[in-house]
Amino acid sequence: xxxxxxAGVGLTKFGRYPERTGRDLFAExxxxxxxxxxxxxxxxxxVHYGNFMGELAEGQGHQGPVVAxxxxxxxxxxxxxxxxxxxxxxxxxxxQTIRGGGADVVLVGGMERMNNLGTSEVTRSLAIxxxxxxxxxxxxxxxxxxxxxxxxxxxxxxxxxxxxxxIAVKNHANAMTNEYAQFHREITVEDALESPVVADPLTLYDxxxxxxxxxxxxxxxxxxxxENGLDAPVRVAGSGQGGDKAALQDxxxxxxxxxxxxxxxxxxxxxxxxxDDVDVAEVHDCFTIAEVLALESLGFYExxxxxxxxxxxxxxxxxxxxxxxxxxxKAKGHPVGATGTAQVVEMTKxxxxxxxxxxxxxxxxxxxxxxxxxxxxSAVVHVxxxxx
Amino acid sequence: MADAGYDDWVxxxxxxxxxxxxxxxxxxxxxxxxxxPHCASDELTEEPLAETGEIVTFTEVHVPAPSFADEAxxxxxxxxxxxxxxTGVVRDVPRSDVELGMAVTPDVDVNAxxxxxxxxxxxxxx
Ligand SMILES: [Zn+2]
Numbered sequence: 001x002x003x004x005x006x007a008g009v010g011l012t013k014f015g016r017y018p019e020r021t022g023r024d025l026f027a028e029x030x031x032x033x034x035x036x037x038x039x040x041x042x043x044x045x046x047v048h049y050g051n052f053m054g055e056l057a058e059g060q061g062h063q064g065p066v067v068a069x070x071x072x073x074x075x076x077x078x079x080x081x082x083x084x085x086x087x088x089x090x091x092x093x094x095x096q097t098i099r100g101g102g103a104d105v106v107l108v109g110g111m112e113r114m115n116n117l118g119t120s121e122v123t124r125s126l127a128i129x130x131x132x133x134x135x136x137x138x139x140x141x142x143x144x145x146x147x148x149x150x151x152x153x154x155x156x157x158x159x160x161x162x163x164x165x166x167i168a169v170k171n172h173a174n175a176m177t178n179e180y181a182q183f184h185r186e187i188t189v190e191d192a193l194e195s196p197v198v199a200d201p202l203t204l205y206d207x208x209x210x211x212x213x214x215x216x217x218x219x220x221x222x223x224x225x226x227e228n229g230l231d232a233p234v235r236v237a238g239s240g241q242g243g244d245k246a247a248l249q250d251x252x253x254x255x256x257x258x259x260x261x262x263x264x265x266x267x268x269x270x271x272x273x274x275x276d277d278v279d280v281a282e283v284h285d286c287f288t289i290a291e292v293l294a295l296e297s298l299g300f301y302e303x304x305x306x307x308x309x310x311x312x313x314x315x316x317x318x319x320x321x322x323x324x325x326x327x328x329x330k331a332k333g334h335p336v337g338a339t340g341t342a343q344v345v346e347m348t349k350x351x352x353x354x355x356x357x358x359x360x361x362x363x364x365x366x367x368x369x370x371x372x373x374x375x376x377x378s379a380v381v382h383v384x385x386x387x388x
Numbered sequence: 389m390a391d392a393g394y395d396d397w398v399x400x401x402x403x404x405x406x407x408x409x410x411x412x413x414x415x416x417x418x419x420x421x422x423x424x425p426h427c428a429s430d431e432l433t434e435e436p437l438a439e440t441g442e443i444v445t446f447t448e449v450h451v452p453a454p455s456f457a458d459e460a461x462x463x464x465x466x467x468x469x470x471x472x473x474x475t476g477v478v479r480d481v482p483r484s485d486v487e488l489g490m491a492v493t494p495d496v497d498v499n500a501x502x503x504x505x506x507x508x509x510x511x512x513x514x
Contacts, residue, residue: 124453133394134418138475138507139449139456139464147447148466155445155488199447249466249473250417250425254445 003222004098005232006384008037009345010109014182014213014333018115022051022058022214023070026111029214029338030071033107037218037230045103047077048094050087050110051337054079056125057113071107071216081337083129084286086110087215088340088371088380094219095239095382104224109216110342112335122210126336129374131247143207143287145248145375147199150289152254154201157304161201164288165192166311168205168330171285174317175327177356178346182211182333206288211333215342234348237366238273238383240266246377260297260372260379267368268299271383275299278321278383279364280350282343284372285328294370295323298381317360325350325357340371340380351386393420398505402496406437408472416472440512441467441474443490448483458501467492467509476507485511 010032012025026049047068054060064077080090087110094108114122126142127135135145154160169189175181192205225232242262245251252258268274275298283298285291295306300321309315315323326332326346329339347367349355358364365386372379397419400406409417409432411424416435423430446465449456456462463478463486474494478486492509499506 119451120454120457123451124455127453133391135475136453136455137504139452139459139462139477140475141449141451141453143451144447144449144464147449148445148464151447151488152445196450197448198451199449201447245425247475249475254466 001099002101004095004236005220005222005225006217006234006236006348007039007220007225007230007232008033008035008218009348010036010216011180011342011345012213013180014211014335016115017212020212022054022060022063022111022113023066025113025212025214026067026109026216027070029109029216030107033109033216033218034071039105039218039220041072043105044073044075044107046075046097046106047071047073048090048106048108049077049079050090050340051079052081052083052086052112053114053125053336057117067111073107082378083373084284084334084336085340085371085373085378085380086337089241089378091217091341091344091382092239092241092380095236098219098221104221106219107216108219108341109214110338110340111214112337113212114210114335115212134247134249141199143202144199146287146289147202148248149254149293149375150201153289153292156255157307159307161193162189163307163311164206165189167285167288167291168192170310170316171324171328171330174325174357175331178327178332179356181327181331182209183327183331202287202289208286208329208334211335213333213335213338215338215345217341217344233387234351234384235387236382237385238267238271240264240270240381242266242379244377246374248375256303257293257297257372257376257379259376260294260370260381263379263381264298264370267381267383271385273366273383277366278368279366280321280325280361281323281368281370282326282347283323283370284339285324285330286334288330290372291323291328293376294372298368298370317357322360325355325360343369343371344382344384347384351384398496398507401494401507406494407434408437409433410435410471414471416470418472437472437494438469440491440493441469443467443486443488443492444473445488446478446486455499455502459499465509474507476509479508479510481511
């Protein structure tokens, strides 16, 4: 099986770009990644691309060829859609393709354009990640769905809004030094607790913002990297994906995310590591409660014990295992279809030592990315490792 | 436009004759469905939905999608009816009185924004 290495990464700054086309956003990230990789155009075998709401936001389906062209490439290009896990799934498919010998060089990334829609249209568009018949028609929005999970969590395990507020405070603090983050604004626990209710018990500061942006990664086979003398010090050591019922009402658990647990177990086994080996993680905190569920699915905590991790200082930048040093979706921003590979970009930089927050984890060798779709009916986990 | 299977199910609930789909192993699910989502059995039969369910989680939505613009804020809940759970809008009870474990009965009402039918839960006097 061919080894998979990361040869280049690129990001747009995340933020509000209502006037910028999706193809332009993706081109910026892709050209940055291509520039870092330094691989000639003709060597690219495939483009794997994540996007969620392109039809609703830009009236554009069939985005694979559109964005490949924008990235200056002439090769097969496929879009993957798995709600907020779209780019994570695209990344996993790229990894599998290279491992299987089907390609040596793949550009993988994602893009989402959302701010050209108004708040209510964005709310509608995000809601289509839920079950249309049994949830959307009953008024379930994306924040509403996570609010249903948050209340179920509080009821089963305890915890409260103050615990969640500490997660928001931590991630905002981490974003301060990340030039690519949407927010550069420290907040306090009081700010979070006093922010307007979106879907109770979740408030505005429990939620990630509406974000435009793109991310891209150049993946190469180990053989290609060696033959071409590439500087690609980070390898993809493990990959896993899990699934669950689409609608919350049909799930066995309302306060746990077994799809992510399965993805993590698969990725750990693939990389031959355990949760204890993980130095640093980027997890899918589209809402503060989602970070809690992620920490537990990744095996860092038992169910019910992840809620206090930020308040106890265990996942802060000075803690034993910092989580979301990028600022997370909460403060870095969440351009839905770009998020999965954006996490890989951040983690690659953290492990290479060229991230603004690398000094928080100077000896890190193993990093994990956790990307969830919808209310974690889809989940993708990857293990990245610094080469010896 | 009709959604075969689903619309029939909503109509049955509106008539007070709600049902769910049961497989031989006792798993519950909702139509339209050709096999049990838990064990893949294709021997599904319609069984009467319990008249009373219990709220297992809920939220008051303040930022609605356009299709619920005139409803906000509104309470959406998941309620358990034995082997099957339903998601609906809670009606006829102030938000401050909604609580976990509350007994509700399923019904169908009109979405004030769209004029379309919506599954609702109404409180049960105990
Ligand atoms: Zn069954």
